[in-house]
Amino acid sequence: MNGQTAPVDLTIDQIGAALDDLLDRRDPNGSSTVLGAGSDDLEAGRRFLGSLVDGGWMVPTWPSRHGGRDADAAEAALIETAMGGYAIADMYPYGVGLNLVGPVLLERGTPDQQDRWLRPIADGSEIWCQMFSEPDAGSDLANVGMRADRDGDEWVLTGSKVWTSRGAYARWGMCLARTDASLAKHRGLTMFAVEMSAPGVEVRPLVQINGDRHFTEVFVSDVRVPDADRIGDLGAGWGLTVETLAHERATIGGRAFGGGDAEEVGLPSWLEEWRNAGRLDGPVERQAAMRSFVEHRVNQMATARAAALADGSAPGPEGSMAKLRSVAAFKSRAYLGKNLRGAAGMLSDSPGHLEFLTAPSMSIRGGTDEVQRNIVGERILGLPGEPRVDKGVAYSELKKSR
Ligand SMILES: Cc1cc2nc3c(=O)[nH]c(=O)nc-3n(C[C@H](O)[C@H](O)[C@H](O)COP(=O)(O)OP(=O)(O)OC[C@H]3O[C@@H](n4cnc5c(N)ncnc54)[C@H](O)[C@@H]3O)c2cc1C
Incomplete structure (x- = not known):
């Protein structure tokens, strides 16, 4: 491969031949x-x-x-x-x-x-992290309190972020900050690219239950960001956030964890392993395993169908459905795999232990299951929206926890 644009309309065999070399x-x-x-x-x-x-x-x-x-x-x-x-x-x-x-x-x-x-x-060559969540802004992400004040051709950012995955090694952070507190909370937000090595950025690690060490909280004190590193228009941060989160949910939802992402015929390797180890000999275990398998296959087929129908446009609220489906399949397999091992499954070096410890976070990262259901309810099913007491109220007038 030499950087030239390859011919369009490649067949899958031609693609395979090129990838075989790489x-x-x-x-x-x-x-x-x-x-x-x-x-x-x-x-x-x-x-x-x-x-x-x-x-x-x-x-x-x-x-x-x-x-x-x-x-x-x-x-x-x-x-x-x-x-x-x-x-x-x-x-x-x-x-x-x-x-x-x-x-x-x-x-x-x-x-x-x-x-x-x-x-x-x-x-x-350059890794990015996502600096959206804050101690008071998770599910209610528009409540972001990180301030960005204009100073000539620069912005001065001050505040703190939390649950920043990859913060430990990222070069850039995509950071949501408040540029106008006199507007309603969804409206006064702007997106910036923050260089993680800039003076005033302090990254503190948070170790997760599954051993991950890239997770961080990030303290930002008078950090200067050039206006050239503002992403999108002034005040357009919420729209960009919604777009980014739709991509995130579609990405998490677009994976069929554990069985490979390609369409497969026959049993996935994890189910074969359970069967071959005699873990499915009892009818109760078999039934539970079949339920997990069906969730896995349905997710896999729905993912393949969505990919086949994709027209290249940006993902919308359907990404929330995909995330819910894929996370349910992942958790079902992780928890059942642990249960089927009985007492031996309690050992930290038992197969599937990492999946087991990672599974709970799947329902939280990228927006919780409850929040995904709210999105599906409101934006796909057209159900009445949640009561919003802060609608139209300036961010500066909202009650804060501190
Ligand atoms: C492993 C992991 C990685 C993450 N990585 C990142 C990252 O890289 N960047 C980043 O910015 N953030 C990241 N996050 C943060 C994640 O997006 C938030 O944790 C998540 O959005 C929930 O926010 P919260 O933790 O503040 O919980 P809260 O919003 O306080 O929610 C607490 C509970 O209340 C429920 N709840 C809240 N509001 C509602 C509602 N309106 N209706 C029904 N139930 C509700 C929630 O579902 C949840 O069960 C990560 C989180 C995890 C666990």
Whole structure:
């Protein structure tokens, strides 16, 4: 691969032939990664992205000058299917850049920002994190209190963020901040790119139950951000946040964890393993396993169907349904796998322990299950909205916990 734009309308065999030169085939019995839990192998991911970037295989719909190959949605779907047959490095450290920031920059970034940031995302040389949540702004994300005050060509940011995944090693943070407290809380927000090594940024690690150490809280004290690093228009931060979260939910929901993302015929390896180990000999266990399997297959088929119908437009509230489905399938398998091992499952080195410890967080990260259901209820089913006592009230007038 030499960086040239490849011919359009490739067949899956042609794509496979190109990928054969770059990647190893996937071990069909190997398990997929658990959102990077416990690994964070930055170098493996960087090598992987580096080998794909000239052909634009990782982000095929991006322009070729930014590390893509100008593919349309149909060709991108073929590439994604073909990629399912290869060993994929753990992309978790690179996920915010590839799946959230990149698509948002393509829509809303200035040409200068696209030139500066997209290629380093595609080739893995620059990692991004998502600085949205704060102690008083999680499900109620529009309540963000981080301040951004204008000073000439710069902004001065002050506040704190929490639950910042990848904060420990990210170069850039996509940061939501309040630029006008006199407006209602959804309206006075603006998005910035914050350099994590800038003076005044302090990143403190938070160790998770599954051993992850990239998780952080970030304290931001009088940090100067050039106006050239403002993403989108002044006051457009909430719209960008909703877009980013839709991408995040569609990404989490677009994965069929544990059985490989490619469509499969027959039993997934985890179910075969349970059967071969004699764990499904009892009728109760068999029934529980079948329930898990059905959730897994339905999720896998719904994901494949959504990919086939995709027209390249930005994801909407259907990403919330995908996330709910995929998280339910993941948790069902993780908890049952633990239960089926009986007392031996209590050992920390037992297979599936990492999935078990990671499972609860799946219902929280990217927005909780309850919040996804609210979105589905209001934006897809047209049910009445939740009562909102702060609607139209200036952020500065709202009651705060401190
Ligand atoms: C592993 C992990 C990684 C994360 N990574 C990031 C990251 O990289 N960047 C980032 O910005 N954030 C990140 N988060 C934060 C995550 O988005 C928030 O934790 C989540 O949105 C919930 O917010 P909260 O923790 O403040 O809980 P709260 O909003 O306080 O919610 C507490 C409980 O109340 C329920 N609840 C709240 N409001 C409603 C409602 N209106 N209707 C029904 N139930 C409701 C919730 O469902 C939940 O059960 C991460 C979280 C986890 C666990």
